[in-house]
Amino acid sequence: MKAKFFTLALLLSVIPAGQVLAGEDKLDLQLSTTYERFTLPHNEKMGMANVRLSEFFGDYFNYGLESFTAVDGQRGGFITIGVHAGLNYPISQRLSIDSGLSVGAGGGRGGYVLSGGGLMLRAHTGLKLSFPTGKLGMGVSHVSFPKKGAIESSQAYISYSRPFTLTGKRGITFNNTARIENSTLRHGDRKILQFSLVTRSVMANNKVLKDSSATTFQEDFKMLGVRIRTHLSDTWFTQFETVGGGGGNSAGYMHLLAGAGARRSINKNLSVYGALSFGGGGGGGVPTGGGLLLDGSAGVQYLFPNSFFVDVSASKFLSASTNFSNTTLNLNIGYQLGTPRLAGKGGTDELLGYPIRIRAVQQSYKGTHPNWRNRPSLAVDNLGFQIDYFLSPNAFLTGHAIGAWGGSAGAYMTGLVGMGVHKELLGNFFVEAEGLVGVAGGGGLKVGDGAVGQVNIGIGYQFTPNLSGMVSAGKIKSFDADFEADVLGVSLNYNLTPFF
Numbered sequence: 361m362k363a364k365f366f367t368l369a370l371l372l373s374v375i376p377a378g379q380v381l382a383g384e385d386k387l388d389l390q391l392s393t394t395y396e397r398f399t400l401p402h403n404e405k406m407g408m409a410n411v412r413l414s415e416f417f418g419d420y421f422n423y424g425l426e427s428f429t430a431v432d433g434q435r436g437g438f439i440t441i442g443v444h445a446g447l448n449y450p451i452s453q454r455l456s457i458d459s460g461l462s463v464g465a466g467g468g469r470g471g472y473v474l475s476g477g478g479l480m481l482r483a484h485t486g487l488k489l490s491f492p493t494g495k496l497g498m499g500v501s502h503v504s505f506p507k508k509g510a511i512e513s514s515q516a517y518i519s520y521s522r523p524f525t526l527t528g529k530r531g532i533t534f535n536n537t538a539r540i541e542n543s544t545l546r547h548g549d550r551k552i553l554q555f556s557l558v559t560r561s562v563m564a565n566n567k568v569l570k571d572s573s574a575t576t577f578q579e580d581f582k583m584l585g586v587r588i589r590t591h592l593s594d595t596w597f598t599q600f601e602t603v604g605g606g607g608g609n610s611a612g613y614m615h616l617l618a619g620a621g622a623r624r625s626i627n628k629n630l631s632v633y634g635a636l637s638f639g640g641g642g643g644g645g646v647p648t649g650g651g652l653l654l655d656g657s658a659g660v661q662y663l664f665p666n667s668f669f670v671d672v673s674a675s676k677f678l679s680a681s682t683n684f685s686n687t688t689l690n691l692n693i694g695y696q697l698g699t700p701r702l703a704g705k706g707g708t709d710e711l712l713g714y715p716i717r718i719r720a721v722q723q724s725y726k727g728t729h730p731n732w733r734n735r736p737s738l739a740v741d742n743l744g745f746q747i748d749y750f751l752s753p754n755a756f757l758t759g760h761a762i763g764a765w766g767g768s769a770g771a772y773m774t775g776l777v778g779m780g781v782h783k784e785l786l787g788n789f790f791v792e793a794e795g796l797v798g799v800a801g802g803g804g805l806k807v808g809d810g811a812v813g814q815v816n817i818g819i820g821y822q823f824t825p826n827l828s829g830m831v832s833a834g835k836i837k838s839f840d841a842d843f844e845a846d847v848l849g850v851s852l853n854y855n856l857t858p859f860f
Contacts, residue, residue, distance in 0.1 A: 388525055390416065393411055393520055406435045406438065408431070411427055427440065431652040436648035437612075437615075438467060438468035441745070453490075456488045458488045460484055462482040465763035466770075467771030469642055474509060475511070476506075476509030477508060477741075478772065482504075488519075494520055500515070508768070528857050530825055530857075554696045557777055558690065559583070559691045564684075565683070565684070569647065570646070581606075587600065587601040588601075598618070604773070611800070611801035612644035615642070630662050634658045634659075644810075655675050656675060659690070673690045673692075697714045698714075712860060715857045739766075741765055745762075746851065754781055756779070758777070759775070759796075774799065776814055790821075791820075792830070794817075806842045808839070812836055827853070830849075832848070834849070835847060
């Protein structure tokens with residue numbers, strides 16, 4: 361347990377603290393990880409790792425997005441996503457009380473029996489000790505799945521948190537630069553983020569049996585998802601990836617991986633790299649055991665002058681607790697933020713601002729096909745988050761991840777990517793439309809191989825420069841099966857323009 365937790369903590373510890381620019385907002389953020397073991401029926405243990413991104417407000421409070429994934433036990437693929445609110449109250453210079461409440465959705469291996477409708481509630485309280493490189497915590501948590509789930513568990517946890525600052529403006533703005541007076545930034549010190557669409561083709565070891573089967577072997581399958589990569593310098597980077605299964609009878613598979621790597625530039629546009637990642641995943645019958653996964657990759661990336669890039673790589677992908685071991689071929693298409701850094705005048709450096717919106721999303725599915733799921737035709741309620749990057753005032757790239765919390769569909773999850781259009785109306789009102797494609801599975805919804813598409817149209821209101829709300833209607837449909845549903849959604853949206 362300790363080895364798994366401190367490996368996660370090591371990755372978080374390399375996040376730079378950031379440099380605040382003159383005349384801009386200081387965004388106080390924190391990236392943290394937690395490890396604990398849920399007790400399941402019959403005294404079965406399931407080790408769960410958590411990754412959380414939070415923003416502080418006021419002196420003591422924080423809120424953010426998070427995900428839990430199984431990494432130990434027998435339930436690889438048990439994953440939840442959701443939101444979190446917390447309180448951190450100092451009792452001395454280095455020691456503080458830490459408490460919080462999480463609301464999540466999802467499930468996985470064990471499906472409806474374990475997670476019920478999929479709603480997860482978790483509360484924790486403990487202590488945090490501050491060090492120059494972060495905060496180490498421990499305490500007690502309680503988790504339950506109140507929508508007829510079988511999990512009700514109290515346990516100890518350990519945590520590691522890395523506070524950092526991000527320079528930006530609250531609200532979405534365009535054509536902005538921010539200056540660092542008398543900067544000593546070198547070329548390799550600039551902040552670079554890469555967002556990309558990930559496609560993976562898994563060439564499975566055909567001697568590995570599928571999960572819970574004595575006769576069926578694991579087939580080749582495909583994955584679709586997103587990757588975020590942060591450049592720490594010209595050489596080193598960290599990355600995070602989430603993907604789902606979309607072919608090869610592995611609908612319902614999902615994994616979350618975090619890692620680090622090194623790159624070497626061949627010329628201005630071309631580079632090669634190697635990376636090592638780990639995390640949790642499973643589902644869809646893929647035999648990942650307790651869920652802990654390792655992935656080593658090598659690849660080549662070409663960056664176009666307009667900041668789009670193409671990335672091709674091969675990787676060795678394996679489970680730490682079973683004989684599931686595969687080669688994957690990967691194609692990433694993405695966009696790089698933070699390049700180029702602009703050279704300012706008079707001893708200044710100028711960084712570019714990139715408008716981003718983060719949405720906390722509730723969506724309800726109402727089936728429009730009589731055979732859309734294999735349980736009673738209840739509406740399915742889902743919770744998750746969506747991230748939008750605005751290319752212009754009227755167009756944005758988008759990706760979302762949601763999981764079921766109601767409608768007897770625990771373990772249903774979907775990840776989609778796409779594009780949208782945005783149009784201002786009278787006053788603070790606006791309208792949007794978006795189209796997305798991706799993968800889905802679990803919860804008894806008949807998604808076939810897992811590939812789905814969704815369209816939405818919505819109307820919203822801008823309450824403040826950084827906060828808006830929106831209601832939407834749409835449709836989601838499987839490309840090769842009977843899953844088809846109308847979608848009603850509501851979201852609370854946070855707008856900001858970080859500088860890189």
